[in-house]
Amino acid sequence: MCYIAGFAPLARIHQRAALRAGSVLGYGLGLGWVLGQATGWQLPILAYALVLTGMGVAAALRQGSHLVFLGAVAFIISDSLLAINRFLLPLPLEHMLVMVTYYLAQGLISSGILSDHAERPTP
Structure with missing residues (x-):
């Protein structure tokens, strides 16, 4: 949820971002459906799938380094592997x-955010 809060203010909708976000949303819905069926539609599991998908969508729409989106995808893969x-x-x-996909995710997200801050002019 912290990633959503950090990514969402930088969201900008344009064609490529919308395609990325749509892909993440489609994957998230599919994952939620499969996990829902496998777990008897347990609310905590579905809520987590929703939050994970929201993080991916927010990253897909986020303006700035594409490393952040790649990191979000790695995070989704990591948590999908856990759930599977x-x-x-x-x-x-x-x-x-x-662990490899999780650490890759954190590294890519951090690198992307640091890259964005390095490119900003200082006031």
Whole structure:
């Protein structure tokens, strides 16, 4: 939710951003549907899928470095792997895959934000 709060104020809608956001939204709806069916439509799981999707959409619409969006995608992949492993089927090397995509996500998001701040002129 903190990422949503940080990304949303910089959201700008244009064709490429809308396509990215639509792709994330479609994936999020699909993930929510699959997880909902697998878990008996448990509200906390659906709420988390909604927040994760919202973070991805906010990152897709965010003006600035594309590294932030790539990081958000890596974050979505990381949490999707966790959910798949927990609720659908065991994944080989799940822990390693989750941690690699999670740290990649945090690094890309941080790098993108730092890059945006470095490019701003100082007052």
